[in-house]
Amino acid sequence: MAVSDATDGAAAKLGGSGRGSTLLRILGSIGRILLTLALTFLGLTAITFVIGRVMPVDPVLAIVGDRAPAHVYEEVYLQLGLDKPIIVQYFNYLGEILSGDLGDSITTSRPVMEDLLRFFPATLELATLATLLGTLFGIPMGVLAAVYQGRMIDHVVRVVGLIGYSVPVFWLGMVGLLVFYAKLQWLPGPGRLEFYYDGLVPTVTGLLLVDAAIADNWTVFWNAASHLVLPVSILGAYALAYIARMTRSFMLDQLRQEYVLTARVKGLSERTVIWRHAFGNVLVQLITIIGLTYASLLEGSVLTETVFAWPGIGQYITNSLFNSDMNAVIGGTIVVGTCFVGINMLSDALYRLVDPRAR
Amino acid sequence: MSDQAVGRRGGYRGWLLSDAPRTAFQARCQRVYIAWLTFRTNPIAMAGLITIATLVLMAVFAPWITSGDGITQDLPNRLLPPSGEHWFGTDQLGRDIFDRIVWGSQITLYIVGMVGIIVVPIGLAIGTIAGYVGGIVDQVLMRITDIFLAFPRLILALAFVAALGPGIENAVLAIALTTWSPYARIARAEALTLRNSEFILAARTQGASTWRILRRHVVPLCLSSVIVRLTLDMAGIILTAAGLGFLGLGAQPPSPEWGAMISTGRQFILDQWWVPTIPGLAIFIVSLGFNLLGDGLRDVLDPRSRG
Numbered sequence: 001m002a003v004s005d006a007t008d009g010a011a012a013k014l015g016g017s018g019r020g021s022t023l024l025r026i027l028g029s030i031g032r033i034l035l036t037l038a039l040t041f042l043g044l045t046a047i048t049f050v051i052g053r054v055m056p057v058d059p060v061l062a063i064v065g066d067r068a069p070a071h072v073y074e075e076v077y078l079q080l081g082l083d084k085p086i087i088v089q090y091f092n093y094l095g096e097i098l099s100g101d102l103g104d105s106i107t108t109s110r111p112v113m114e115d116l117l118r119f120f121p122a123t124l125e126l127a128t129l130a131t132l133l134g135t136l137f138g139i140p141m142g143v144l145a146a147v148y149q150g151r152m153i154d155h156v157v158r159v160v161g162l163i164g165y166s167v168p169v170f171w172l173g174m175v176g177l178l179v180f181y182a183k184l185q186w187l188p189g190p191g192r193l194e195f196y197y198d199g200l201v202p203t204v205t206g207l208l209l210v211d212a213a214i215a216d217n218w219t220v221f222w223n224a225a226s227h228l229v230l231p232v233s234i235l236g237a238y239a240l241a242y243i244a245r246m247t248r249s250f251m252l253d254q255l256r257q258e259y260v261l262t263a264r265v266k267g268l269s270e271r272t273v274i275w276r277h278a279f280g281n282v283l284v285q286l287i288t289i290i291g292l293t294y295a296s297l298l299e300g301s302v303l304t305e306t307v308f309a310w311p312g313i314g315q316y317i318t319n320s321l322f323n324s325d326m327n328a329v330i331g332g333t334i335v336v337g338t339c340f341v342g343i344n345m346l347s348d349a350l351y352r353l354v355d356p357r358a359r
Numbered sequence: 360m361s362d363q364a365v366g367r368r369g370g371y372r373g374w375l376l377s378d379a380p381r382t383a384f385q386a387r388c389q390r391v392y393i394a395w396l397t398f399r400t401n402p403i404a405m406a407g408l409i410t411i412a413t414l415v416l417m418a419v420f421a422p423w424i425t426s427g428d429g430i431t432q433d434l435p436n437r438l439l440p441p442s443g444e445h446w447f448g449t450d451q452l453g454r455d456i457f458d459r460i461v462w463g464s465q466i467t468l469y470i471v472g473m474v475g476i477i478v479v480p481i482g483l484a485i486g487t488i489a490g491y492v493g494g495i496v497d498q499v500l501m502r503i504t505d506i507f508l509a510f511p512r513l514i515l516a517l518a519f520v521a522a523l524g525p526g527i528e529n530a531v532l533a534i535a536l537t538t539w540s541p542y543a544r545i546a547r548a549e550a551l552t553l554r555n556s557e558f559i560l561a562a563r564t565q566g567a568s569t570w571r572i573l574r575r576h577v578v579p580l581c582l583s584s585v586i587v588r589l590t591l592d593m594a595g596i597i598l599t600a601a602g603l604g605f606l607g608l609g610a611q612p613p614s615p616e617w618g619a620m621i622s623t624g625r626q627f628i629l630d631q632w633w634v635p636t637i638p639g640l641a642i643f644i645v646s647l648g649f650n651l652l653g654d655g656l657r658d659v660l661d662p663r664s665r666g
Contacts, residue, residue: 036505043506047515051522162654166594166647170605171621171639178628299511303602317514318606321521333511333518340511 102331121206134239142247164241291347404655410648482542490550
């Protein structure tokens with residue numbers, strides 16, 4: 001208690017020092033966020049560096065093979081900089097990452113960065129649509145549950161949320177394929193497109209829906225869309241569960257506030273009270289939640305991609321894993337990790353900038 | 360203790376509900392009992408408790424309720440559908456799926472137990488020290504925590520297992536390494552509010568060392584929020600472990616780990632749906648149980664968040 005009083009006092013003092021300090025404060029908080037971002041990125045690369053070092057595969061042997069003579073081994077050893085102190089090795093590694101060099105993949109023998117760029121749009125398409133789905137349905141569900149707290153709709157939302165949290169996504173994907181593809185034949189099977197449509201539209205963005213629309217090829221568009229239905233619904237169900245649950249609890253907090261009572265006493269319609277007043281305040285908090293969901297879907301699509309043979313970044317990482325292609329695994333981890341960290345920080349920054357209470 | 364119980368209204372119940380507890384022990388028992396009374400009225404939480412209790416009983420009594428070890432192959436009886444003899448059917452190597460599910464419950468409990476044992480002390484130690492000591496220590500510890508908090512959990516666990524090699528111990532380590540940070544955050548928040556309270560000041564003026572204050576006063580008061588969080592996290596831990604198992608990076612066959620069972624049964628889904636479906640249902644029910652239990656515990660232990 002005493003601590004929060006003290007910080008409130010400090011905040012009041014800061015706020016009292018005039019208008020000129022507002023800009024300074026915003027710059028300060030942006031600076032702090034950038035610093036945290038940089039620190040987190042350093043941490044991430046440090047961990048992937050350690051992973052690369054503790055792995056049981058000798059990186060030199062992986063390149064030269066078992067039967068290379070000693071001097072070749074020695075030469076590659078020096079070339080990789082393995083004779084240098086570990087901290088120097090780390091900074092060399094960091095420099096390579098920052099210049100976009102993640103090494104070559106052993107499996108595809110292309111630079112890892114190039115591979116990742118090729119596989120990333122598929123994951124992006126999946127995660128974006130799933131987040132959209134979760135947001136479009138999750139927010140109204142959460143608001144309804146909060147407004148009708150303790151009634152039937154509230155229980156339904158709660159149960160749906162708990163189920164979404166508890167179900168193993170990969171299993172749900174399998175059962176979904178069994179029911180809707182194999183048994184009912186309502187939806188197409190795994191993959192992004194039927195194989196005979198492959199390569200019909202030129203790759204512009206890598207997002208098949210967008211590319212097909214640009215090429216004005218609606219057959220391909222609808223085929224790609226039908227392939228998206230099942231994986232997007234499954235990932236979207238998870239997003240929906242989380243967003244609905246958080247919306248509900250934020251709305252409940254707001255509806256308990258006195259300003260809601262004031263608004264009602266003033267005779268405002270229930271719709272204005274709920275959507276303009278209460279929801280208006282919740283919206284800012286929801287930015288963070290949606291950001292978190294998006295980030296976790298980007299990484300969480302690993303399992304879904306495996307089940308749906310979806311040629312995204314998750315499948316790339318797991319496939320490389322089984323081929324002991326450590327450059328690819330670590331490169332993938334860094335790229336996904338950076339996106340994850342970046343989205344987290346961005347939503348945090350947005351929240352701080354938009355909501356005066358968080359300053 | 361017994362003289363207090365005798366001759367009061369309602370015997371033990373009266374002792375547990377008395378307005379004026381005589382000993383610290385009695386007060387503690389009362390708190391647990393009253394929490395239990397609240398908990399009991401919450402049907403959702405009770406459903407969770409019953410699910411988890413069933414899981415524990417299954418794990419404990421596995422040798423008596425199964426007909427085999429769940430690993431020995433019985434090829435003539437492979438891929439039998441569910442029947443009176445094999446409740447959940449048999450898998451591709453003729454093993455009874457019910458037996459494997461029961462034996463697998465031990466693995467599930469082992470995973471969540473081990474992760475809890477690693478994660479809670481680390482989180483508590485870092486969080487309470489940061490919150491109570493404050494200053495530069497707090498800054499450094501919390502920056503480290505933030506870094507871990509911002510990591511993608513599944514991908515990092517994947518990379519760890521890739522480096523350390525597949526296996527259940529490495530899966531546990533990888534999950535623990537990416538799970539401890541929220542506990543440090545929670546413990547720090549609690550420690551911050553406790554730091555300047557009067558009973559801590561009293562203990563300090565009596566000459567208690569920082570270590571003693573942390574151990575005897577701060578940590579016990581942080582425990583309830585940490586335990587609620589752990590229960591709510593259990594489902595996530597189970598799902599991550601199952602996911603690693605499914606990718607072939609967790610427990611290895613022939614181990615009856617549920618995720619690995621789904622993975623090996625995957626190719627039979629079209630004709631023998633029960634082989635991969637039943638382990639998935641088991642994972643779903645158990646993680647649902649932990650979620651329900653966690654929700655209920657939170658309502659009981661932390662009335663602020665109720666609603």
